Amino acid sequence: MTQTRLHLTTSKAEAERIFAAMETAFEEDGWPISVLELDEDRDLHEISLYAEGDVEAIEGQLRDLLTALSVDKPLEREVLPDIDWVARSLEGLKPVRAGRFFVHGAHDRDQIRPGDIAIEIEAGLAFGTGHHGTTAGCLEVLESVVEAEHPQNALDLGTGSAVLAIALAKLAAIPVLATDIDPVATEVATANVKLNDASNLVETTTATGFDHPVFAERGPFALIVANILAGPLMDIAPDMAAHLQPGGSLVLSGILDRQHDAVLAAYTAQGFRHIRTLHLEGWVTIHLKR
Structure with missing residues (x-):
């Protein structure tokens, strides 16, 4: 059309x-x-x-x-x-650096530096390429969480292009479950996982809610990252609490600056405590713990 x-x-x-x-x-x-x-x-x-x-x-x-x-x-x-x-x-998008991560297309492979954790993402029918402030914010926060806590498993909820799942697999070398409600996004995520040689650690699944059996099979999780939208994030706060290990970390984004307090209130009501908020390009990434 x-x-x-x-x-x-x-x-x-x-x-x-x-x-x-x-x-x-x-x-x-x-x-x-x-x-x-x-x-x-x-x-x-x-x-x-x-x-x-x-x-x-x-x-x-x-x-x-x-x-x-x-x-x-x-x-x-x-x-x-x-x-x-x-x-x-x-x-026209330039490659993005967030901490040690370098998110790039095939045409920018020559810009990879020694010590970079390179993630190659090509055009596909899913969002979350690393160029958006929410994804870049998640990458930065995830690096600090992994360094401090050494989680043993993780969930990337609403994975999109799977950039965050790939980042966790490359950084921490742990099993990561990457789910999305859109089967097209899951297909793109699977292709990107394969492109980045992360198939041995990242499992991609189409799941419309926490009642999908894969969450019970793979959880509870030491680390959950969800870069979606503020409304759905607030709706699933009780499910997040149920699927995160005690002492685990939760990283949330897809949240505008003005939505920060409402999202935080939904999670503190579920027993989460606020660790850190990163502001980037009008968006926030929130780190919480149980």
């Missing part, structure tokens, strides 16, 4: 603010969103939304959002028939 790209050019700071608002506004629709650096010296960044179907309505919704954000930049439209939007959105 023909896609339409709705896009505007602005500064990096404003692009990140718009991106965060667009993710919230369009999360149920699932329209792909990307930010591309056009000119570093002039601080020009292009933010795009790729839509299908009733583009007029989508454009109207986006214009209303920009007005609410007091963004006075022209919104342009471009028809893109049969485009691979994921590949396009990743083309």
Whole structure:
């Protein structure tokens, strides 16, 4: 189906603010969103939304959002028939360093340094490439948790591209269960696990809830990481408590700065204690323990 790209050019700071608002506004629709650096010296960044179907309505919704954000930049439209939007959105992204981790595409293998924990992620139909502030925040927090606690098993809930599961397998050399509710995401995760030679440690499974038997078989877990959305994270707080070992660590992200207190309250009500919050690009990553 023909896609339409709705896009505007602005500064990096404003692009990140718009991106965060667009993710919230369009999360149920699932329209792909990307930010591309056009000119570093002039601080020009292009933010795009790729839509299908009733583009007029989508454009109207986006214009209303920009007005609410007091963004006075022209919104342009471009028809893109049969485009691979994921590949396009990743083309302009630079590799990301988070602690010892280096998340990159195949074209950036030559930038791997001695001592890097390299994770290669290619275009696929799942989010979580490591370029997003939530994933980068998780990587940084996970490195500190593994170094301090030496967990013996882990769960990556809502794994997406499996970047976090791969990171744990490479860093800690422990078994990791990587689950997602979307079977397409699970397929992409499986491919990425294989690409990174982590199949011996990472098991990928499509699971729509904690009632799936794999959680009972593999748990309880010494470490759980979940980079999803604030609402679902609050809903599953009791299940998280039930599947985390006493003394274990929980790392949560996919949470906007303004959602931090509500998520934290849901987990402290389940007996978790707050260890640390990392703020990155308008998002937070929360480390909790039982």
